[in-house]
Amino acid sequence: MRSNPTMYADLHQFWAETSCEDRLSRFQSLTLADRQEFFQQLSTRHQFEIISHLDEGEQTIWLRLLDPDDAADLLQEAAERDRARFLQLLDDTTRDDVQALLKYREDVAGGVMSTRFCRLRPDMTVSEGLTYVRKQALETVETVYAIYVLDAGQQLLGVTSLRTLFTSEPPMKIQDIMRTNIVTASVEDDQEKLSRLFAEHDLIAIPIVDGQNRIQGVVTVDDIVDVVQEEATEDIQKMGGSQALGAPYLEISLTGMLKKRAGWLTVLFVGEMLTANAMAHYEVEIAKAVVLTLFVPLIISSGGNAGSQASTLVIRAMALGELQPTDWFRVMKRELISGAVLGCILGAIGLLRVVIWEYAFHTYGPHYWRIGITVSATLVGIVLWGTLSGSLLPFLMRRLNLDPASASTPFVATLVDVTGLVLYFSVAKVVLGGVML
Amino acid sequence: MRSNPTMYADLHQFWAETSCEDRLSRFQSLTLADRQEFFQQLSTRHQFEIISHLDEGEQTIWLRLLDPDDAADLLQEAAERDRARFLQLLDDTTRDDVQALLKYREDVAGGVMSTRFCRLRPDMTVSEGLTYVRKQALETVETVYAIYVLDAGQQLLGVTSLRTLFTSEPPMKIQDIMRTNIVTASVEDDQEKLSRLFAEHDLIAIPIVDGQNRIQGVVTVDDIVDVVQEEATEDIQKMGGSQALGAPYLEISLTGMLKKRAGWLTVLFVGEMLTANAMAHYEVEIAKAVVLTLFVPLIISSGGNAGSQASTLVIRAMALGELQPTDWFRVMKRELISGAVLGCILGAIGLLRVVIWEYAFHTYGPHYWRIGITVSATLVGIVLWGTLSGSLLPFLMRRLNLDPASASTPFVATLVDVTGLVLYFSVAKVVLGGVML
Numbered sequence: 104m105r106s107n108p109t110m111y112a113d114l115h116q117f118w119a120e121t122s123c124e125d126r127l128s129r130f131q132s133l134t135l136a137d138r139q140e141f142f143q144q145l146s147t148r149h150q151f152e153i154i155s156h157l158d159e160g161e162q163t164i165w166l167r168l169l170d171p172d173d174a175a176d177l178l179q180e181a182a183e184r185d186r187a188r189f190l191q192l193l194d195d196t197t198r199d200d201v202q203a204l205l206k207y208r209e210d211v212a213g214g215v216m217s218t219r220f221c222r223l224r225p226d227m228t229v230s231e232g233l234t235y236v237r238k239q240a241l242e243t244v245e246t247v248y249a250i251y252v253l254d255a256g257q258q259l260l261g262v263t264s265l266r267t268l269f270t271s272e273p274p275m276k277i278q279d280i281m282r283t284n285i286v287t288a289s290v291e292d293d294q295e296k297l298s299r300l301f302a303e304h305d306l307i308a309i310p311i312v313d314g315q316n317r318i319q320g321v322v323t324v325d326d327i328v329d330v331v332q333e334e335a336t337e338d339i340q341k342m343g344g345s346q347a348l349g350a351p352y353l354e355i356s357l358t359g360m361l362k363k364r365a366g367w368l369t370v371l372f373v374g375e376m377l378t379a380n381a382m383a384h385y386e387v388e389i390a391k392a393v394v395l396t397l398f399v400p401l402i403i404s405s406g407g408n409a410g411s412q413a414s415t416l417v418i419r420a421m422a423l424g425e426l427q428p429t430d431w432f433r434v435m436k437r438e439l440i441s442g443a444v445l446g447c448i449l450g451a452i453g454l455l456r457v458v459i460w461e462y463a464f465h466t467y468g469p470h471y472w473r474i475g476i477t478v479s480a481t482l483v484g485i486v487l488w489g490t491l492s493g494s495l496l497p498f499l500m501r502r503l504n505l506d507p508a509s510a511s512t513p514f515v516a517t518l519v520d521v522t523g524l525v526l527y528f529s530v531a532k533v534v535l536g537g538v539m540l
Numbered sequence: 541m542r543s544n545p546t547m548y549a550d551l552h553q554f555w556a557e558t559s560c561e562d563r564l565s566r567f568q569s570l571t572l573a574d575r576q577e578f579f580q581q582l583s584t585r586h587q588f589e590i591i592s593h594l595d596e597g598e599q600t601i602w603l604r605l606l607d608p609d610d611a612a613d614l615l616q617e618a619a620e621r622d623r624a625r626f627l628q629l630l631d632d633t634t635r636d637d638v639q640a641l642l643k644y645r646e647d648v649a650g651g652v653m654s655t656r657f658c659r660l661r662p663d664m665t666v667s668e669g670l671t672y673v674r675k676q677a678l679e680t681v682e683t684v685y686a687i688y689v690l691d692a693g694q695q696l697l698g699v700t701s702l703r704t705l706f707t708s709e710p711p712m713k714i715q716d717i718m719r720t721n722i723v724t725a726s727v728e729d730d731q732e733k734l735s736r737l738f739a740e741h742d743l744i745a746i747p748i749v750d751g752q753n754r755i756q757g758v759v760t761v762d763d764i765v766d767v768v769q770e771e772a773t774e775d776i777q778k779m780g781g782s783q784a785l786g787a788p789y790l791e792i793s794l795t796g797m798l799k800k801r802a803g804w805l806t807v808l809f810v811g812e813m814l815t816a817n818a819m820a821h822y823e824v825e826i827a828k829a830v831v832l833t834l835f836v837p838l839i840i841s842s843g844g845n846a847g848s849q850a851s852t853l854v855i856r857a858m859a860l861g862e863l864q865p866t867d868w869f870r871v872m873k874r875e876l877i878s879g880a881v882l883g884c885i886l887g888a889i890g891l892l893r894v895v896i897w898e899y900a901f902h903t904y905g906p907h908y909w910r911i912g913i914t915v916s917a918t919l920v921g922i923v924l925w926g927t928l929s930g931s932l933l934p935f936l937m938r939r940l941n942l943d944p945a946s947a948s949t950p951f952v953a954t955l956v957d958v959t960g961l962v963l964y965f966s967v968a969k970v971v972l973g974g975v976m977l
Contacts, residue, residue: 115740119862144741240707247703248685248744265702266684270677302769303552304581305762307685307744324762325742331765332739335772336856339779343852343949344845352857353867357874361881364849371845372886376893378837383903389833393826396833400815400840400957407844408781408808408950412801415780419773420789430790437794444798449809456813466820512780512949513845520837 114141118149119351127156139168147173148350151180154189163192170243171200172217172326179209204320212297213290215330216311216320217245225252225260225278229271236265246323249308252281257317259285259310287312290319297322298331299424338422341506342415344371344513367513374517378403381524388528392539394467395531398453398478399524405449406485406523407516410493413438414515417494418507431498435491442490446483454479470538477534481527488526489519551578555586564593576605584610585787588617591626600629607680608637609654609763616646641757649734650727652767653748653757654682662689662697662715666708673702683760686745689718694754696722696747724749727756734759735768736861775859778943779852781808781950804950811954815840818961825965829976831904832968835890835915836961842886843922843960844953847930850875851952854931855944868935872928879927883920891916907976914971918964925963926956 118126130138130153142150142165150169154162154177166174166189174197178186186205190198200218207213221239223232232250240247250268252261261281271280287310288297300309301324311320337347346363348355355363382389382399389396417434420426426434457475461467467474493515497507532540555563567575567590579587579602587606591599591614603611603626611634615623623642627635637655644650658676660669669687677684687705689698698718708717724747725734737746738761748757774784783800785792792800819826819836826833854871857863863871894912898904904911930952934944969977 237706240703247706265706266677269674269684269702298765298769301762302765305766307762324765325738325744328735328739328761328764328768329742331768331772332735332860335768335776336860339772339776339852339856342776343779343848345849345853348853351860351862352853353862353870357877360874361878364878365882365885368842368845368849368882369885369889372838372842372889375838375841375845378841379834379893382834382837386830386834390830393823393830396826396836397816397819397823399833399836400819400961401809401812403837404812404815404840404844404950404953404957405805405809407841407953408805408812411780411950412782412805415776416782416785416789419776419780423769423773423788425788425790433790437797440794441798441801445802445805448802448806452806452809456816513841513848516841516844516953520841524837 115144118145119354123152123156127153143168143173147176147180151177155181155185159192162189166192167194167197170217170245171197171219172204172215172245172320175201175204175214176209178205179214207290210294211290212288212292212294212311212322213319215294215297215326216290216322217326218320219244220308220310220318220321221247221250222253222318223250223263223277225254225276225281227277228273229268229275229277229280230273232268232277233273236268245321246308249310249321249323251310251318251321252277253318259287259312259316259318261285262310264307285310287316288322289313294327294330295334295422296424298327298334301327302331334422338418338508341508342418342511344368344511367511371513371517375520377521378524381521381528385524385528388531388540392531392535394474395477395528395535399527401453402478402481402485402527403520403523404516405482406489406519407512408489409442409445409486410489410515410519411512413441413490413493414497414510414512417497418510421497421501421507428498428501431495434494434498438490438494439487442487443483445490446486449486450479450482453482470535473534473538477527477531480534481523481530484526484530485519485523488522489515492518552581555582560589560593564590580605580610584613584617588614592618592622596629599626603629604631604634607654607682608634608656609641609652609682609757612638612641612651613646615642616651644727647731648727649725649729649731649748649759650756652731652734652763653727653759654763655757656681657745657747657755657758658684658687659690659755660687660700660714662691662713662718664714665710666705666712666714666717667710669705669714670710673705682758683745686747686758686760688747688755688758689714690755696724696749696753696755698722699747722747724753725759726750731764731767732771732859733861735764735771738764739768771859775855775945778945779855779948781805781948804948808950808954812957814958815961818958818965822961822965825968825977829968829972831911832914832965832972836964838890839915839918839922839964840957840960841953842919843926843956844949845926846879846882846923847926847952847956848949850878850927850930851934851947851949854934855947858934858938858944865935865938868932871931871935875927875931876924879924880920882927883923886923887916887919890919907972910971910975914964914968917971918960918967921963921967922956922960925959926952929955 154165178189181189221236221244236247248265250263251259254260261283262285263281267280286300286304290311290313308321308323310318312318340347344367348363454475457471457478461471496510500507500510591602615626618626658673658681673684685702687700691697698720699722700718704717723737723741727748727750745758745760747755750756777784781804785800891912894908894915898908933947937944937947
């Protein structure tokens with residue numbers, strides 16, 4: 104928790120909308136007090152932007168203003184050689200803390216936690232505890248609201264809160280007021296798991312422990328709000344068929360954005376080229392019954408839409424921890440029924456459409472019933488297939504240690520398009536064989 | 541903040557996986573103490589499920605266990621006539637609080653806030669303040685960590701924290717230690733805005749005020765983590781082309797889920813039927829140049845993919861507050877360039893593909909260059925068009941007071957499919973006219 108958050112709404116707006124040069128000169132034009140406070144509120148990316156344009160004397164000032172976890176985040180933005188130099192600018196205790204944090208990836212608990220938390224011994228009295236917490240509160244502990252009770256070996260024995268301490272009788276022992284059933288996380292747990300723990304248990308802080316239940320740090324809920332937003336943003340962007348942008352839409356450079364988008368779009372395009380092969384394979388049939396091609400876009404897009412729905416629902420449920428890898432069979436059973444029902448609905452509408460159009464406009468010729476049945480049967484099949492593959496692909500992704508969110512809407516659509524064409528013309532051969540084909 | 545969150549991990553698991561009857565009998569089998577604590581941890585939906593199966597005596601016990609904001613959430617699940625009856629079961633003060641909260645929609649600040657917050661007068665000393673906060677902490681205030689300084693008319697003058705109070709000199713006045721630049725929200729602000737404020741300013745609580753700056757309640761960050769998750773889930777599900785499920789994937793009934801999915805899928809299907817009309821319009825051309833149909837799936841899906849990317853990025857940026865309605869022109873300029881570049885990349889690959897295939901397999905006949913140019917030019921156009929419409933549709937949605945997230949991937953794809961076909965055959969007529977058509 105940053106200690107003193109204030110508005111600076113207009114400054115934040117300015118920061119989001121201008122170029123690097125404008126931001127730097129605006130920053131330098133602020134009073135020192137404003138600069139101090141505003142700097143701490145800035146995102147890591149913007150803090151790094153400022154730091155990297157200052158001389159070493161000023162760099163020291165701003166770096167030392169940061170809590171160890173924020174300093175570690177900033178250093179992770181820096182290139183390898185700058186990182187060592189920045190580390191030297193920190194005071195000794197902070198440097199040790201930051202180095203400990205830098206051991207962990209940015210997106211695991213160890214990389215998000217603060218190493219400065221409030222601690223007490225179990226045999227202290229409440230009044231001793233209050234004095235001791237007050238002393239720690241004057242220093243730079245991240246939060247004084249969650250207080251951890253440790254033994255001499257840093258083992259986490261219990262947790263209490265300033266509120267409990269504050270409302271307990273002074274002579275009581277800490278060990279008698281502390282809670283011992285504690286929600287903890289491991290340094291290696293990813294931040295998605297952390298955010299689930301916060302959401303489920305309505306906590307204000309979670310202690311992070313190593314394999315021997317020794318406390319390593321603490322993650323506070325206010326830091327997790329950003330994490331939850333970020334994780335959702337990354338998932339959404341991947342599900343929409345691009346790489347995660349990693350920066351606000353208007354702030355990322357145009358070339359940066361194109362790089363994130365062109366890759367997947369090209370991969371999908373190359374995959375989708377298989378549809379041209381599939382179509383070419385049936386060129387003879389198409390030439391004989393051109394009417395079949397009229398329904399190609401309708402059919403493949405229906406499969407794609409059904410697949411999008413299913414994959415989106417499953418990917419999100421996985422991210423929220425509602426679905427575990429072992430649930431694939433339950434999901435398959437559900438989606439088998441869903442796909443069949445949805446397919447029958449669209450199939451029925453498709454059949455109606457062909458029949459009605461024939462009565463109204465005589466579009467499809469004497470074999471319109473057979474055409475209707477071909478379209479309708481294919482729709483049932485492709486919606487079922489789209490639903491099934493859309494819902495199971497995220498499981499496969501996770502099994503392969505890939506991000507399930509990469510089973511994006513366009514990816515599923517592409518898969519279904521190619522196979523859907525084969526299905527359509529195969530059904531047509533059976534239903535229209537000897538009549539039109 | 542619920543005061544004493546504990547694990548019950550196995551119980552929560554059980555709750556997520558069984559039927560209503562099993563849950564109820566399991567609940568009744570717990571000790572009273574466990575029931576009390578576990579009940580407070582349950583989601584509103586599950587709390588309501590239990591309450592609605594108990595007799596009035598028991599209903600009173602469980603309802604009175606809840607904080608006013610949680611009770612208000614629960615009552616919003618109930619039917620109109622039950623709501624009045626449940627209200628009568630509450631004690632008088634809570635009933636007043638709950639009735640005040642029920643005036644607001646569930647998804648605005650007024651509906652999320654707690655009415656029990658910690659307050660002080662500006663002319664108190666720090667030591668008086670501590671005594672007074674201690675008294676309030678023993679009651680049911682939501683949080684004692686954010687403390688609001690009010691005048692006699694409930695006007696919000698400043699804010700301080702238990703930490704500041706705790707570390708200030710006892711004779712100082714509250715008005716001398718309080719901060720006066722405060723981040724507030726209005727009762728009518730929607731929860732998406734609240735979550736942005738929390739994420740931007742790293743706050744632990746935000747006071748909610750009315751039009752006259754009188755404090756109405758407080759929202760704490762731990763309640764917002766759930767909100768952020770929920771909002772993202774709703775957006776993701778809509779963007780995937782279904783209605784928001786409103787319940788975990790495995791918990792929603794199969795018919796419930798089908799209802800949420802069939803609607804949009806049918807609408808999209810009916811919209812997509814226009815592709816059959818568009819194709820029929822060009823039936824003569826297709827019959828003359830069957831080769832053209834081979835690229836139909838490739839072309840329309842490329843437009844759809846480009847549109848998905850753009851709409852996803854814009855919808856998310858809007859939800860995060862990075863894009864305002866007035867930004868549409870800036871977005872249009874960006875996407876015009878992005879679309880053109882991405883279109884040229886895919887167009888070039890498309891052209892190469894036709895030429896290489898012709899050299900390798902002699903697939904496309906003597907006019908392969910013209911076919912290549914038709915495919916390639918259409919790709920540039922459709923990717924540009926998909927990108928533009930995908931990025932601007934969310935702005936249009938918001939203008940029409942609809943949820944931008946409803947400009948879903950499949951919705952954009954459908955739009956682009958129909959128009960893309962018209963574009964393709966129009967380009968073909970120009971390039972191949974007099975030669976093949």
